[in-house]
Amino acid sequence: MKARQKRLVLVGLALVGVAGATTLALSALQSNISYFFSPSQVMASEHPTDAVFRVGGLVVKDTLARQEDGLTVHFEVTDNAAVVPVSYTGILPDLFSEGQGVVAKGRIGDDGVFYAEEVLAKHDESYMPPEVADTLQTAHVDGIVEQTTGTEPPRSMTQ
Amino acid sequence: MTINWFKFASPAAFYPIAGRLIPWFSGIALALVLVGLFWGFFLTADQLGGSNPQKEYYRIIYVHVPAAWMSMWLYLVLAGWSAIGLVFNTRLSFMMAKAVAPTGAIFTFLALWTGALWGRPSWGTYWDWDPRLTSELLLFFLYIGYIALHSAIDDTRRADRAAALLAIVGLVMVPVIFLSINCPDPNQCASLHQRSDPGSIHLSILIPMLTMTLGLWSYSFAAVFARLRTIILTRESDNAWVRDVIAQETTA
Amino acid sequence: MMEFFSQGGYAGYVWGAFGMTFGLLLIEVLQLRSSRKTTLTRIRRLLRLRAPRQDSAGAAPQRGTSGPTS
Structure with missing residues (x-):
């Protein structure tokens, strides 16, 4: 028993x-x-105003600007429909770069700027040695992107 | 000529077969892993280029992806033998399932561990509640749950059947892990993992990665068979054939 | 050589991943060996304990079981 x-x-x-x-x-x-919102949703004010949430999208080219203190960066995140300005103080991950995907966690300020506590970079699915990546150049890469996303909604505007 | 497969389904028949196969699988595993490591560290670029300019840490791919694949594959094997055991009530199937679980749990842990060490320098975080990371963690809990449930029930037959049921119920996690990243638009999801496609991995990286996968796969065979032999001996220790085998076995 | 070990400054991440992988697999192999060894000795002891008892029970040796093999 x-x-x-x-x-x-x-x-x-x-x-x-x-x-x-x-x-x-x-x-x-x-x-x-x-708690994940796209820039379009943020622009449509669907996000919480009093809570931490996440914004994800692509870093807009030529918007990354480092402030005088050397640690604070400003950049813009887009889903190709709307744009959210982001401010972040800290070290950016290695894969962070313009035109690449990011997820930022933080809250939105009264000035409409998203103040991020954490910025994470997404990685790309291509694994190429630098020489190969250089010789392939954009034409071929674009071909692959079109091929793999043929039936799906446009993945991104990398150009 | 027909082969009576049920002949091999008895523990007494499979025990010596497994014993003969272990050295082969061990040797192949060692050779493939050494080739894969040499290739991955010395014959590939130190850093990646293009749209995914990862630094030396990308080499974690050579253990991370094989470990993650093995964690899912071994779970399928575990659930498969559990189902066969429940349906046909064959002793060897349950022993097979029990032998797979610890190796599967180790690979699941390794997938999480190597993923954390890869995520920190590339994404910027060790851990995130990314759908794939979360479902892989759940898979780890399932392996632990299987092992714990099995060891908690004293009666072997009951333990086999209860744990087998858990394994089959948990099977739902494997497709979740596999499909969790297939998010068509990276702007629309919080997932950090991206769609993975072997076609977009350069051959110089893909080949050592697949070599390591085959090596760890072969290792799994050797480890599972070794554990299976111990389980068979323990459970069949009352049978006459074990007495004969034991007399010949060297302890080494 | 130093370049190889430093892995571009990511030594902790790279060797942490590879070290844990092969360390754990090595531990698994050692554990499998020792559990096989203990199982074999336990069953041997069990058989040795059982054999003389059957013999000294006085009954004529049924079946083909040989007596105590010293």
Whole structure:
């Protein structure tokens, strides 16, 4: 009797553990998705005004500007429909560059600028040695992009 | 000529077969991993170029991607043997499933660990609740849950069946992990992982990566068979054939 | 040589990933070996304990089980 009860408790604990882990992770996933906004949504004021949320998109070319303190940077993020100005103080990840995807976490100021606490860079799916990437040049790369996204909505405007 | 496959489905028959296969799989694994490492470190560019200019840390791809693939593949194997065991009630299938779980858990942990060390320098963070990272973490919990549930139940037959059920229910996670990044427009999702396509990986990087994958795959065979042999001996220790085998086995 | 070990300044990340991978696999191999060894010795001891008891039970040796093999 006692051994069986012990087993029951152990099995119950294991199941509760798995269920708990699942719920936790799923809710985290949920909140992550619901706190993500595209620049268009931000421009349409669908974002929360009193909470931290995330903005994602591409860094607009020629908008990255470093301020005098050397640590603060300004840049603009776009989803090719709307643009959100971002200010960030800190070290940018290695893969951060103009024209590439980023996710910024922070809150929007009264001045309409998104003050980021954290800026994450997305990576591209192409893995090429520099020489190959140089010789391939844009024409071929564009061909691949068109090919792989043929049936999907336009992925990005990299040019 | 027909081969009676059920002949090999008995633990007594499979025990010596596994024993003969282990050295082969170990040797192939060692050779492939050494070739893959040499290729990946000495015959490829130190840094990437183009639209994904990663620095030396991109080399983590040679362990990260194989570990992540193995974590999912071994889960399919685990769930597959669990299902076969539940349906046909074959002892060896349950032993096979039990033997796979620890190796699968190790590869899942390694996928998370190497991913964290890759994410920090490239994305800017060790961890993010990115759909793929989250579902891989869940897969790790599933492996741990399988092992814990199995060891919590004293009766072997009950433990086999209960853990098998958990493995099959958890099978839903594998397609989630696999599909979690297929976000067509990077502007529309928070996912840090991008669509991965072997076609956009240069051959000089793809080949060592696939070599490492085959090496770790071969390693998995060797490790799982070694664990399976110990499980077979433990569970069949009352049978006469074990007595004969034990007399010949060297402890080494 | 130093260049190889420093990995462009990303030594901690690169070697941390590769080190953990092969370290864990090595631990798994060692663990598999030791568990095989303990299982074999346990079953041997079990068989040795069982064999003389059957013999000293007085009954004529049934089946083909040989006596205590010293």
